[in-house]
Amino acid sequence: MVNGSLRMQRSTAERSSGMTQRFLSVAGVGGLGIVMLVLGTAPFAHAQLAAFPTSDRPAGYVVFPKVVVDELDVFKLGRFQDTLIQLTNTGQDSRVVECFYVDASSRCNNSVSTDPSSLYCRTSADCRSGGQCLPQWSQTDFTIVVTPNQPVGWRASQTTNLADVDGDGIVKPVGPYFIGELKCFEVDGTSIVNTTTTPISANDLKGEASIYDLNPVNFPAVGTAAHVDVREYNAVGFQAQPIVNSDQFLCLGSSPGSAHCATAEYAACPSIIVLDHFFDGAEDPDLGGAISTDVTLAPCTEDLTQGAGTNGVNNQTPTTAQILVFNEFEQRLSASVNVDCFKETQLSQIDQTAGNQRSSAFSSSVQGTLTGQTRIRPILSNDPNTGNGLIAILEEFHCPSPDPQTGSCSSPNPHSSAAFNANYIGTNGVKGDVVSYSVAP
Amino acid sequence: MRTIQYVRAGCLISTLAACIMMAGSARADVSTERPGSLLIFPKVVQAGGRETIIQITNTGNSVDNLHCFYIAGQDGPSGHPLCQITDFFISLTKQQPTHWDVSTGRSVNPTDSIEGFDPGVIPPVAPGFTGALVCAEVDADTSPVAMNKIKGEATLEGPNGDISKYNGVAIQGSSPDNNNILSLNPNGVEYDACKTAAIFNFIPDGAPDPIIEALGDGGICSSGTRSGLGCNNTGDCPGAGATCLTGQSQVLNTITALPCNLDFQTQVPTNFNLGYLVIDGDEVTHTTSSGPLSCWASINLSDISQAVSTAVGGPLAGPVASMRITGISGGPVLLVGESFHVDSERDIGAAAVNLHMTGLCQAPGTQAPDLTQTCTTTADCPATWTCISSQSSTIKLPALNP
Numbered sequence: 001m002v003n004g005s006l007r008m009q010r011s012t013a014e015r016s017s018g019m020t021q022r023f024l025s026v027a028g029v030g031g032l033g034i035v036m037l038v039l040g041t042a043p044f045a046h047a048q049l050a051a052f053p054t055s056d057r058p059a060g061y062v063v064f065p066k067v068v069v070d071e072l073d074v075f076k077l078g079r080f081q082d083t084l085i086q087l088t089n090t091g092q093d094s095r096v097v098e099c100f101y102v103d104a105s106s107r108c109n110n111s112v113s114t115d116p117s118s119l120y121c122r123t124s125a126d127c128r129s130g131g132q133c134l135p136q137w138s139q140t141d142f143t144i145v146v147t148p149n150q151p152v153g154w155r156a157s158q159t160t161n162l163a164d165v166d167g168d169g170i171v172k173p174v175g176p177y178f179i180g181e182l183k184c185f186e187v188d189g190t191s192i193v194n195t196t197t198t199p200i201s202a203n204d205l206k207g208e209a210s211i212y213d214l215n216p217v218n219f220p221a222v223g224t225a226a227h228v229d230v231r232e233y234n235a236v237g238f239q240a241q242p243i244v245n246s247d248q249f250l251c252l253g254s255s256p257g258s259a260h261c262a263t264a265e266y267a268a269c270p271s272i273i274v275l276d277h278f279f280d281g282a283e284d285p286d287l288g289g290a291i292s293t294d295v296t297l298a299p300c301t302e303d304l305t306q307g308a309g310t311n312g313v314n315n316q317t318p319t320t321a322q323i324l325v326f327n328e329f330e331q332r333l334s335a336s337v338n339v340d341c342f343k344e345t346q347l348s349q350i351d352q353t354a355g356n357q358r359s360s361a362f363s364s365s366v367q368g369t370l371t372g373q374t375r376i377r378p379i380l381s382n383d384p385n386t387g388n389g390l391i392a393i394l395e396e397f398h399c400p401s402p403d404p405q406t407g408s409c410s411s412p413n414p415h416s417s418a419a420f421n422a423n424y425i426g427t428n429g430v431k432g433d434v435v436s437y438s439v440a441p
Numbered sequence: 442m443r444t445i446q447y448v449r450a451g452c453l454i455s456t457l458a459a460c461i462m463m464a465g466s467a468r469a470d471v472s473t474e475r476p477g478s479l480l481i482f483p484k485v486v487q488a489g490g491r492e493t494i495i496q497i498t499n500t501g502n503s504v505d506n507l508h509c510f511y512i513a514g515q516d517g518p519s520g521h522p523l524c525q526i527t528d529f530f531i532s533l534t535k536q537q538p539t540h541w542d543v544s545t546g547r548s549v550n551p552t553d554s555i556e557g558f559d560p561g562v563i564p565p566v567a568p569g570f571t572g573a574l575v576c577a578e579v580d581a582d583t584s585p586v587a588m589n590k591i592k593g594e595a596t597l598e599g600p601n602g603d604i605s606k607y608n609g610v611a612i613q614g615s616s617p618d619n620n621n622i623l624s625l626n627p628n629g630v631e632y633d634a635c636k637t638a639a640i641f642n643f644i645p646d647g648a649p650d651p652i653i654e655a656l657g658d659g660g661i662c663s664s665g666t667r668s669g670l671g672c673n674n675t676g677d678c679p680g681a682g683a684t685c686l687t688g689q690s691q692v693l694n695t696i697t698a699l700p701c702n703l704d705f706q707t708q709v710p711t712n713f714n715l716g717y718l719v720i721d722g723d724e725v726t727h728t729t730s731s732g733p734l735s736c737w738a739s740i741n742l743s744d745i746s747q748a749v750s751t752a753v754g755g756p757l758a759g760p761v762a763s764m765r766i767t768g769i770s771g772g773p774v775l776l777v778g779e780s781f782h783v784d785s786e787r788d789i790g791a792a793a794v795n796l797h798m799t800g801l802c803q804a805p806g807t808q809a810p811d812l813t814q815t816c817t818t819t820a821d822c823p824a825t826w827t828c829i830s831s832q833s834s835t836i837k838l839p840a841l842n843p
Contacts, residue, residue: 049817049818050470052475053474054472054474055473055474055795056472056473056474056795056796056797056798057797057798057799057817058640058797058799058815058817071656080656080657082652082655082656084644084651084652086642086761088640088642088763090640090763090797090799090815091815091821092814147724148724149720149724149726149763149813150720150722150724151642151720151721151722151761151762151763152722152761153642153644153722153760153761154760155651155652155655165722165723165760166722166723166724203817203821206640206642206797208642208794210652210780210792212652212653212656212657212782212790214652214653214656214657214784214790215656215657216656216657216658216671216672216673216677217658217670217671217672217673217677217786218677219673225786225788226657226658226671226784226786226788227657227788228653228657228782228783228784228788228789228790229603229790230780230782230790230791230792231605231792232780232792232793232794233794234794234795234797239817274476274498274500274592276496276498276538276592276593276594278540284598285494285540285542285545286492286494286542286544286598286599287598287599287602326536326537326538327538327557328537328538328539328540328556328557328558329556329557329558330534330535330536330537330558332536368556368557369556369557370540370555370556370557371496371538371539371540371557372538373498373500373536373537373538396596396604396606398598398602398604400602416602416603416604416790417604418596418604418605418606418792418793419606419792420594420606420607420608421473421474421608421795422474423474423475423476423500423592423608424474424475425475425476425500
């Protein structure tokens with residue numbers, strides 16, 4: 001009986017242990033199945049959409065932060081400018097693309113004609129007596145069709161009919177003088193006729209902009225040698241997420257409480273922009289002369305609902321950004337910048353007025369080293385229906401004879417230049433950005 | 442009760458294992474605009490009147506040590522790439538930027554004319570150097586670490602004072618093994634993998650530049666006092682009957698390729714081949730491939746017959762074209778593009794650009810992905826096809842304790 005009892009006890013214990021083992025096995029197998037499922041999908045899951053802006057991946061919404069045209073040398077700088085835009089559909093389907101030029105060129109408020117030399121200005125000193133140079137912001141939109149795998153290109157100053165190259169649509173010109181940006185995104189439909197211009201979840205676009213500064217021989221004066229200078233940057237892409245609403249709002253990241261952008265439709269704008277640059281006035285280690293850098297800051301949030309020719313500058317969201325500047329001694333200075341709708345500036349004119357650049361936190365005279373790291377962080381407002389994100393590109397100018405007062409190397413001084421994309425760290429997790437638009441009938 | 446505990450334990454263990462494995466494969470990235478743990482400059486030149494300035498920045502809040510390698514890709518006496526490796530160590534304090542000219546390097550000398558914390562002894566490259574620079578984050582014991590804090594740019598200067606610039610390619614890492622073999626793989630364990638293909642957009646090689654033709658010296662005078670000299674229009678050509686013969690400008694393009702498989706340990710060069718798919722503005726496609734390449738390559742598009750403009754006898758109709766490039770043997774590659782815009786007086790404007798990186802779709806049962814089908818995810822591919830976003834490679838560092 002004892003043995004029987006023992007057998008019973010062992011049986012109970014064994015049964016209990018066996019059951020436990022079965023349960024554990026089931027749990028383990030089930031868990032292992034979960035692990036296998038996770039690992040099995042990992043290679044494909046790894047091919048994820050980017051949650052941040054990229055300039056080296058195809059995307060659904062691409063921004064060219066700086067487009068310039070000056071076919072008439074409006075300010076007598078001794079050179080002409082134009083921008084070559086390249087846009088490619090890397091996908092297998094024809095894509096309808098909606099584009100907006102944003103004109104941020106400033107205008108004199110007392111211009112008596114549309115003559116560019118009296119209309120456009122950089123400062124009030126460019127205007128007739130008593131005039132003020134006021135910021136402008138207006139958009140021009142156009143719709144094009146890019147066929148599968150097709151690269152297209154156009155000069156920003158010119159009208160281009162893409163039907164001449166197997167696409168469709170008319171690329172509108174920006175005119176003889178322009179400074180601003182270009183934004184393009186994929187929309188529904190397969191032709192200009194059947195599109196409703198609502199955005200879609202697709203990531204087929206890549207773009208490049210080449211900015212030319214050049215002059216022919218004997219311009220602006222007899223005896224002047226011809227000069228060619230070209231700089232190129234990649235358009236900044238925001239990849240579309242799997243779900244994009246069929247409305248005329250592009251939601252870059254998500255904004256809880258937002259009327260239109262509670263859910264992200266595109267990658268979010270960065271939290272911090274990182275610039276690696278030479279300080280203004282730094283001596284070129286190889287060529288001698290000096291180096292200066294311009295930064296172009298474009299807002300991620302934009303209101304493109306104003307009609308063509310309407311000055312929408314007051315409808316844009318102003319943003320203040322905090323700036324930290326580090327030199328090669330790890331020393332840190334700070335500054336801030338206000339971006340109302342578009343800002344293109346020499347670095348040392350961020351914190352100093354023209355003529356005082358040598359006192360700037362971005363000047364090699366102040367910093368004492370040749371290169372620096374600058375971190376730009378936009379300050380986010382509490383309004384969930386607008387955003388404060390920024391993107392940037394840089395242009396670096398090298399010249400043998402910088403402006404003795406400003407240390408600048410940009411025109412009118414002969415120069416060579418290069419453009420490159422900024423780096424980004426993090427995304428604005430608490431609030432996104434929104435691009436609202438309407439398309440002219 | 443105990444059974445429930447066992448079940449919970451089983452689930453916990455399994456879930457924990459899944460989490461650990463997923464953490465190990467946490468998403469990393471190859472990028473030209475985000476900091477990483479590997480920083481690669483595919484094009485470094487100190488030859489032919491050109492110089493290169495390297496800028497590297499530590500974007501983090503702690504010291505970052507780097508083990509860097511120059512790869513000399515110029516041909517040696519045998520006519521093959523030297524593939525000589527020169528390595529050095531630098532150390533950057535928090536948020537510190539640094540720079541050096543590759544022709545002079547940089548010494549540790551607080552009293553020299555180069556202001557700033559000297560990051561370490563950086564040797565100069567030899568005259569005639571054309572190749573690449575690769576830097577990897579390491580700890581104080583020279584073991585690889587993945588802090589993902591470094592970014593950089595390369596400025597190419599000359600000839601004749603012109604400059605162009607591109608961003609270094611940063612590869613993010615996560616949890617590298619404590620050995621000297623860096624695994625770059627699609628799961629992102631250790632380091633993320635190089636993308637399967639790259640896309641270069643360009644004005645067809647040899648074609649006139651449309652903006653130089655319009656605004657600069659795109660022609661030469663046919664006769665008169667400025668015969669043979671540059672002009673924009675006939676008004677620039679004094680003399681009876683003199684005209685400006687336009688169409689004399691041209692655009693020339695190069696791509697520079699560095700394989701992602703690198704062996705700094707034995708210095709055996711990686712042999713590789715590139716496949717090209719060129720698409721012109723009329724969507725006509727042209728395919729070809731390179732011959733055998735080794736270690737590093739700088740390729741003129743004029744040597745790729747499929748990338749040449751109709752203006753000089755090639756097949757490409759303008760105004761722009763697009764080229765897809767993939768490694769068809771030897772593993773994936775990293776590339777930089779550069780275009781040279783030449784007016785009729787041979788004045789040159791150079792512009793470098795980082796190439797877009799992409800995956801390629803692969804059909805079931807085929808040996809290689811298809812250059813005609815780019816993708817970000819498998820959803821972009823035809824049914825039953827798979828998106829090969831990136832491909833595995835390894836970077837072998839020298840033995841840690843020889």
